[in-house]
Amino acid sequence: MKLITAIIKPAKLDDIKAALQAAGVQGMTVSETKGFGRQKGHTEIYRGAEYTVDLIPKVRIEILAEDAEVESIVDVILVNANTGAIGDGKVWVMPVDSVVRVRTGERGGDAL
């Protein structure tokens, strides 16, 4: 089992969510977050005073998946998150030791 984490542009969430659902993904966790990478921040101007905003709003998607499904899920995210512009985000995959469904106590792949 793997945990797929994607940091994306907030405006891309709807497209990605729809595409993942169409690809058969059963669940995901989405959170609003902030951060910076190569995009750095942007400048805002208030009454002539410039402020650099270096933490930019992003959306984090987390998906637990069987090993065999990981590549196709990552591909769906990449295709739908890409605008070609700096700041499109990142996707990474980590191994997961165990997963338990709270309601039933099912473990491993059955819990996904």
Place this chain on the structure above:
Amino acid sequence: MINSGDTAWVLASGALVLFMTPGLAIFYGGMVRAKSVLNMMMMSFAAIGVTTIIWVLYGYSLAFGPDSGHGLIGNFSQVGLTKTINETVGATGHHIPALAFAMFQLTFAIVTVALVSGAIADRAKYGSWVLFVGVWITLVYIPVAHWAFASQHGHGGWIVDRLGALDFAGGTVVEINSGCAALALAIVLGKRNGFRRDPMRPHNMPLVLLGAGMLWFGWFGFNAGSALSAGNLAATAMINTQVATAAAAMSWVVYEKIREGKSTTLGVASGAIAGAVAITPACGFVTPLGALAIGLIAGPLASFAVSRKYKLGYDDSLDVVGVHGIGGILGMLSIGFLATTAANKAGGLGLINHGSLSLLSKQFIAIVATAVFSFTMTYIIARVISKTIGFRVYHEEELEGLDTTFHAESAYDLTGSGNR
């Protein structure tokens, strides 16, 4: 014989002007950081409470009671507003109840001291502010209101009755007064922690725009109500207010578009306020085209003035000096150039209407007297409060935010990260 039409308009205007102070609370509240927005708004509401109590007890009497000698202050004959009941004020044929006038003028006192609070956002002890409101209304606002507003057949306040400077709705009493007091307070309290280092951007621009709209709306009572009658003069003041406010909103954003490449919502809101400020003393003395000129100048001038605080090094947090102080001075001086008796027979003639330099020099004297008195007195009051009960919060309280420190509340339940 009470004129019911005039009375109705002044009563309505009192309500309109009172509405400006909650509007100011929202305008200012949106401009500060989320951790101190309630404190910012509370300063305005405290101004309503404290000023009203003073006004009924002795404020109206000292400001608008019969002059006690040299045009400097009224007397105690109207204490408690008891004898004011059933009295009338106003010109022949335009009598209104003195209590309608007292209520109308009360709302001016309230909004003036509330304006000052913008200079000391995020760092003043709440209790000290409440005390400051009472002392400042008593020692600064009431005298200046008497000087410029207490017209008593030539024997009232010295600016209006003896000097003969023209100030229709409070360029001196409200705008220059609040602007100079704001400068003194900003100097005494010092800069916010992290001034110029940390981003202190407005936490809610829609609130700022809503507040600006409330102020704009209330300003019609402020300016057109100052005619104290419902006729030509009120209509002139009203259209002039609209023209200058709208023109300054546009000229500010055009100026910043040229300077920084973007037109901002804070710019359009600030420009509107700067225009309304600048037309305040002039609205009953100039033509609509004169008002247009004043508004077009007010936007860029106030915008430029605001930017100077970084060079001069004082933290007038919400730009009371640049918008109200400089805007008020512009408005007062503009009368010396643009005034015309076509707009108001009781007014004057500015230089472009073949008037003499004497009007401009009277305007100048009124400006300087108000500015020097307001700055000096406010500086002394603020220093005394600082040295006794303290005016500035502790460092940790400032970092934590004043909402939890003083009011045990927070404006928003935000679980997101980022600058609170």
